[in-house]
Amino acid sequence: MRRADKTEDPVSALSDPAGAVLDAHGTILGWTDEAATLLGLAGDEACGRPVTSLLADRDQWRQALRTRTPTAWEGRVVLRHTAGHQVPVVFRVLPLGGDAGRVDAARYLVLAAARPTYERWRQDIAFSHELFLQDRMGVVLFDVDLRLVRTNAHLLWYSGVPSDLAGHRLGDFLFPEDAAVLERHLAEVLRTGDLRLGVEVLIRTRQDPRGGRHMTVSAFRLRDPHDGGLVGVAAFFTDITDHVRARQRLDLLHHAAAVLGESLSIIRTCEDLTTVLVPGLADLAAVDLADPVLIGEEPAHDGEHLFALRRMAVAGADDSPLPTGPMTLGSIDTHRATDITAAAEALDGSRAEAVSRGGGHAERAGRGGLVADLRRTATADGVQTPTGAANDAEGQAASDIRPADAEPPATRPAGEPAPAERQAAARAAGKRAADRQEADRQAADQRKADQQAAGEGAGATVGGATAGALADIGTGARGERWVDPKTPGQHGAGGSDDADGSGDIDGSGDVGDSGDVGDSGDTHAGAPDASDAVLAWARSVPGAHSVMTAPLHARGILLGRVTVWRTEALEPFDAQDLTLLEEVAARAGLAVDNARRYTRERRAAVKLQRSLLPPALTDVVAAETASVYLPTDAARGVGGDWFDVIPLSSARVALVVGDVVGHGLQATATMGRLRTAVRTLADLDVDPEELLTHLDDLVLQLTVEADSDRPGIEDGAPNSLTDSVGASCLYVTYDPVTGHCVMASAGHPPPALISPDGSVRFIELDPGPPLGVSSLPFDITELDLPPGSVLALYTDGLVERGTGDVDEGMAELRARLLRADALRRPLAGLPREVVTDLPPSRLPDDVTLLLARTRMLPEHDRAAWTLAADPALVAGTRELVAGQLAEWGLHELTFTTELVVSELVTNAIRYAGGPVELRLIRAGVLICEVSDPSSTQPRMRRARATDEGGRGLYLVAQLTSRWGSRYTRHGKTIWTEQPLPDV
16 A cells, blocks of 8 residues: 555546545445446445455455555555455545544545556556657657647657647648658548558658658557547657668669679670669769770879779769760760879878888778768868858858768757857867877978988879878778868868878877878978869769769779769768768779770770771772671670682682681681681682682581690590681672672571662572581572672671571661662761661671672773684784784783783693683783683793793793683683783
8 A cells, every 4th residue: 555646647547446435434425336346236235334344354454544644545455246256456545525623524535446457557557658758769649630649759850840749730840742641641540440550651841851761650540448439540650761771772782783794895884883873872973984994904003193084974863964874985075184082092002001000900991982061161170060051152162071980960950059068079179189280290390301311202292182182081990081171281170291191090000080180191382282173073063962982993903983962852971871882883893894804805806806807998890898897795705707808810809708606716716717718719719619618628627626635725624615616608709791690608698689770689599508517519609790789798697686587687687778778879888887776785696797889891891802723823813912902002011911812822722722712801900811621720830941841831920910720610711910001
């Protein structure tokens, strides 16, 4: 039993307690129905009885009387039910008053409740009381109109929330969209009674609608326990902003790990980096790389850390001041800039040396990240204060570039003074900084004197600015860098002139607290202010209030930097944001370096392959050609596609296109060997089918070599796919004198023919097996080409492109050739135009396209005679040749041509018989052909002094620039070439 406390809820607060009225002697005068229910005793039976008769133990009454007071008092007793069992109760005695002169006239009201009921009530009261005292969770009671009735003191302690929320609706102080979402959930709970558990919502106030706070809301409906009427809704708010941001950062890291490195293109990697950062971390992102990175080279380290940066990718809003979207190299402006992050990296080395000298060790090297709040500035005592409204209006807000671990100051309402403890801490920090600055200055002066005595320089510059313009701050575990927004030589709190770049590091190797800022080098009079360079890139986005930058480096090589900005719609960047940016930048640096190294290797392979290919444009008597070669974008490297335009004898031309199986340097080397073999065989003037047969034998030999053991390769080690040898080839010859075209294919797609009437068709030919597959013979296809026709030779990469439907690819190629209008346009540039609008997806194979516009020699540029096998006709032949040369105006070649014709015709009549065909062709050179039915090839030899013959071919070789012989279906042809005299 104890005396009742007025501050506690009494038993009377219980709904429907049992009640009785007693006189001064303890006799029951009144009895309620609830009392009758509690003890099973009716009112007429209870009235008049002493209250002690209801007790299970009469001694309890004497104990209760000993604790009574003149005022209300309470206690615990055990009553007896009429059924015989005991009923533990908690009672409360309330004096009702009476005649003050008579003690026996006093009356008392006794209220009682079963002890289990009372205990439940106490638990309910304790629970609700403690619930409203919680500081990690907001508790709100809403009425049926969703007006706030009661909250705990820690609900929405953010700026813009009224101090007294009673009677307010959420829309009075929350952002309208956020209030509508929250009220919609509460109204649904009020209507249906369904529990809402852990609903995530974003809460922003009207006064500060920037980033807001993320919360989980759990709500349930409240009903009156007596009549079941609606009372309102109870809601619990839990601030999960830190958890959500941590989850978002983790998701962004996972996204970066999944996206970065997917492509081996430097530009694509930079674009992927910006898409990862926007809008996940910032409103605008830009990636700048050093120029050498674009061609696969490492940036030169010249000691000054000056880099020509090129902006590779930008992502942000459509109205951002920087260009957005994919950018081509031709549209990017190259600018000379001081890489601030490179200067920070330079300071890392000096700082590490200082730590080593101090006997300590750095846990990890700093990543050189910078974070800046463009709306704040640093005062002399190190306290950051907001800039004035006038400065903001004029766009002259000073830059405060903070270390990543320095938390931004809390926002205070305008006109409210800073807390006293903060002012005292600021004064103490300023005094400590001033003392340390003086001590550091004296030490720096001594070091300067020592350096000058040793003949060393007074200070070192980094990136064209003094190293003293950059300072290290924080615990040293991170090594973030920030730029002091003061001019060199005017140090603020904590500034020092450490010439050795050690910064604020004591003898133990530990770095001082964030209130002490140490310069990492000395400054020179008149040296450029590094903060100017910082402000240049930090404020390059008008309206941005916060900026971060981090270097992109891998394997100790600085490749560039990534910079992100936030506008007024988001909160400023903080230390965790910089840590996240540095982590993403580290991953991106590795991806960019991988792309750079791949670019270097690929450029070398492409350069090798292009060096093995002929010029893109050629112009011979028989045809005008133009070509394009696009290497594959696959990670395996370039392929083995090749093409060639080979001048043949008698003004003829050979067109070749082929494709070696596989990719990489092995395929490129095989391509070079096959191209050389084709040119060698073509110089022998063999027919197309015979040339492919010889080429097939060569590929079979190369296959045997590839399958055999090689030096340096372990026995039994399987060859890679790139070691396999196989190829397809299409060989075409064209004679401009007759317009006759002969072609043979070894597993290669047929060429397309653009006729003079504008139609496009694919020539039907019988392709043989690919080279190196079997030794089967190859068939030829012959046709006559009208003058001005265009042949299109290509590789399968142009018509397949990974889709597998060759017919669809050939139909598309036909449409492209029709649109190119090759008949009426110059061929130069047409092949590239045909292939440039290919789908932007990766090329699964190399693409090669060779266009050739055929020509025919005019009738007046050629002459032919058929001669019988009569030696007497040789003299007349000389006269025919002299007359034709006179008609052509080639009098200077008459003598030599007569000797050549006389020798060749005489040999043909003497050794081969007739008929003999003589042909003169004027096609850039003077060509003389003598054909006979013999298949015996002439062979030039040097005659001895005693030999009577054997000097004919020797004379022919001396009088002409070129000569040779070729087999024909009816014998052989000996030909010579003489250059035409200059007109």
